[in-house]
Amino acid sequence: MTPVELVRDPHQRAARDQIAVRRARLADVGGIVALVGEWAAESLLLPRTAAQVARAVDDYCVAVDVRGRVLACAAVREYSPSLAELVSVAVSRAAHGRGLGRLVVHAAESLAAVRGHAAVFAHTLQPEFFAALGYERADRAAYPEKRARPHTLCVRRALAADASELAAAA
Numbered sequence: 001m002t003p004v005e006l007v008r009d010p011h012q013r014a015a016r017d018q019i020a021v022r023r024a025r026l027a028d029v030g031g032i033v034a035l036v037g038e039w040a041a042e043s044l045l046l047p048r049t050a051a052q053v054a055r056a057v058d059d060y061c062v063a064v065d066v067r068g069r070v071l072a073c074a075a076v077r078e079y080s081p082s083l084a085e086l087v088s089v090a091v092s093r094a095a096h097g098r099g100l101g102r103l104v105v106h107a108a109e110s111l112a113a114v115r116g117h118a119a120v121f122a123h124t125l126q127p128e129f130f131a132a133l134g135y136e137r138a139d140r141a142a143y144p145e146k147r148a149r150p151h152t153l154c155v156r157r158a159l160a161a162d163a164s165e166l167a168a169a170a
């Protein structure tokens with residue numbers, strides 16, 4: 001194993017690979033739509049149109065490579081003043097397992113904290129991924145206004161304890 005492969009911290013690894021994690025811009029819309037569409041085709045995410053993403057571009061965080069290609073994304077959607085939903089969490093297949101999912105979710109949590117939300121939740125087919133990020137199973141009945149697909153599981157994470165750290169990272 002080379003020393004490079006020993007870099008386990010996802011922030012250090014992204015820096016080494018010259019990957020930037022940041023708020024999305026209009027120039028990222030096509031990349032986000034393509035990335036989400038890749039997983040929507042496998043019924044893991046709901047598809048998004050370019051118009052939908054462009055309208056909500058301020059809600060998205062992305063990881064991009066040096067050429068500006070979108071490798072990962074995650075978005076925050078307000079559910080109530082204290083609660084936000086994480087949606088469109090996706091990492092390009094070729095970039096899996098490098099910590100980018102963790103980094104874009106963390107960026108989206110930071111955005112939620114900056115907006116004053118105390119917790120985030122998600123409906124997902126990948127609860128183990130969210131468990132690795134500190135999420136707990138939640139009762140989907142707690143979110144009656146969310147129309148989720150019946151086979152997804154609901155996960156939730158409180159942001160209050162580290163809100164200032166998250167806000168500083170946004």
Ligand SMILES: CC(C)(COP(=O)(O)OP(=O)(O)OC[C@H]1O[C@@H](n2cnc3c(N)ncnc32)[C@H](O)[C@@H]1OP(=O)(O)O)[C@@H](O)C(=O)NCCC(=O)NCCS
Nearest residue numbers: 039044089090091096097098099100101102124128129132
């Ligand atoms: C789920 C997904 C976002 C994970 O992205 P990723 O970049 O490969 O994940 P990371 O490398 O950041 O992994 C973070 C942690 O989650 C764990 N993890 C990731 N995917 C996992 C899975 N499917 N099952 C169990 N654990 C998983 C990793 O082992 C890692 O744990 P560690 O930090 O303790 O080692 C990615 O596989 C994806 O885009 N899937 C298709 C779309 C999807 O299902 N999105 C989520 C639905 S809301």
